[in-house]
Amino acid sequence: MNKKQNIKQELSYFRLKLRSFMREHHPERLQDTEFITARADMALITYCDAVAQGFTHPEAESMASEVLYQGLHLSKYDTLVSVLENEFERELPAPLPEKLAPILLSNEAVQATFDKFGLTDTFAASGQYDRLYTELTGTIVLLIESNRLPTVRLAEEASPK
Template identity: 75%
Template sequence: METKKELSYFRLKLENYLSEHFPEMLSDKPFITARADEALTSYCDAVAQGFSHPEAETMASEVLYQGLHFSKYDTLVSVLENEFEKELPSPLPERLTPMLLK
């Protein structure tokens, strides 16, 4: 039962991150499941090797967010906010960006 809680933790952590930075990936359930499973495995392995829980959490986070550091979504929102501040008041950049990325 505890494993399910840990898995849920990593899944929720990843889904939250994706919703803020990669909303187009939220529907990719196989990716989310696989990545959360990998993070859980990393966490468990690190604890078994004697790392502290915070250290294991850091290692699992590295696995969880691997390859997700550059966000086209964040970049485009930032450009729209900075270059079209008067034309596109908040929250329009966040609403417009998913359409522009399609």
């Protein structure tokens, strides 16, 4: 395999790795191919530079992964799924949280709640995560009530026994 093929293979490896991560944790950003390509390119450059500087392949891979996932450790999607699973377990049983989270991500009130907080890779450890979680829970309650969204509990209460 020549050097050009090897670089292309490495690049597609980082792109696939990032796409897989985004599919699981940031599905709302999966269509941002420009971001994915640029980030995979940066990871490849980091990897190649590290190997050229004498780092081992596992060390270079670790350094490239830091670049690949920078700013992506806190997932709005995962946070919403967590709120829905934990706070609305009876109203929205599985698999509803995973199906509802992408819809909620596009909601202005939900986005405004996220926008109040400076979401960074260290945000979860900052102590602010609990405030975000509580505010998201309240926002979702208001959305359910104001839009009269059907939930399992409402359906159970409405049906005759």
